[in-house]
Amino acid sequence: MKKIMILFCVCYILLASATMASVVNPHQTYTYERMKADIWELEKKYDDDLTVKTIGYSHFGRRIFAVKLGKGEKNILLIGSHHGREWLTSALLMEMLETYTKSYQANGKVGPHSTDILDEVSIWFVPMLNPDGVTIQQGDIKKFPKYHRDNLVLMNMNSTDFSRWKANGMGIDLNRQYPVGWKNHANNDVTIPTYQFYKGKKPISTHETKAIVKFTKKIKPQIAVSYHTSGREIFWNYNNKENQQRDLSIAEKVAALTGYKLASPPQDAIGAGYTDWFISTFQRPALTLEISHLVGETNPPLEVFSEEWEKNKFIGMMLAKEAKNINNPK
Incomplete structure (x- = not known):
């Protein structure tokens, strides 16, 4: 009998450890294949709380995933990896997704934030828009x-x-693909496909931008965030004069949480980015968050992840609370 009890206790401990173990490991080169496996595993583990959708495919057939956490009718949208060298943002969003989901399942908190807000405002994660x-x-x-x-x-x-x-994968810069300001974008001198800055022959012409534009129009989020690297800076303004004080207030709260610099809106902003399009289309807040110190033309080092996570781990919850008080988009 004693041996049976010991065996039972060992099995219970192992099962509990497996249940509590993290799926996402952001402290590694975060590949498309790793992200895909993590999403499937999280869906299996938290089936009642997560909704996984394929919103489109990259030019070379890789899935573009969107994962919904929560039961709220209102939404916010968090997007990572518009750019190939910015995959640390995918790791950040996947870590955020798992952290929030664990707490939501346990009816707990994320720091000072109750996950009850997710019954009113859902968070949609698109961790990797540009898997190619x-x-x-x-x-x-x-x-x-x-x-x-x-x-x-x-x-x-x-x-x-x-x-x-x-x-x-076709040499088109996805964050220069959006129609607002596309025609007059500064990089008109880049006229052929290349590793950066080519805006394409016309806006929303790539598989990836078509997918995210269609999806955004479908869910009509109250707030959208596009994560990028690098520079630790927040861009929030693009011709949103009508709601400037509201949007500035939200941006200031994000700056206070992250410690990132709040960019001054340039008078000659020319757009063509996702958040420029979102603000102009929905008249709702949108922020471009640049994580990591400046690193030049490459990905930030993995060593910076822990610090960036500490700066960003409450962002989704805080924005969900802000979204609760924003009227439904058009």
Whole structure:
């Protein structure tokens, strides 16, 4: 009998440990394949609390995932990896997703924030909008068709070092693809596909931007955030004069939480970014959050993750509370 009790206790401890163990490991090169596996595992583990959707596919057929946490009718939307070299934002959002989901399932808190807010405002996570670009930047071009590999090297200025790669798989910069201000964008001098800055022949012409625009119009979030790297700065303003004080107030709260610099709105802002389009389309707050210290044309080092997580871990919960008081979008 004693042996049976000991065996029972050991099995219980192992089961409890497996249940509490984290799925997401953000302290590694965060690949598309890793993210996909983590999403499926989280869905299996927290089936009652998460909704996983495929909102589209990249040019080369990789899924673009959206994961909903909560039961609220209102929404906020958090997007990572518009750019290939910004995959640390995908790791950040996946860590946020798992942390919040664990607390929500336990009817607990995330820091000072009760997860009860998620019964009123859901959070949609799109952790990796540009999985082709991330895969290229991480140097894994063998995962692309053989005929396209030479094109990638050519678009990368004949270099096989892809660490600076920012564009999607076709050499188009996704965050210069949105229609508001696209025509007059400053990078009109970049006229061919390349590793960064090429805005394409027309706005919303890529698989990825078509997917996120369609999805955004479908869920009509109260607040949208596009995570980028680097510079520890917050951009929040694009011709949102009508609601400037409301949007500035939210941006100031984000700045207070993160310690990031609040960018002054330039008089000659020309747009073509996701948040520019969102603000203009919905007249709702949108923020571009640049995590990490400046690193130049590459991804931030993994060593910076812990610090950036500490700065950002309450952002989703705080914005959900703010969204509760914003009227339904048009």
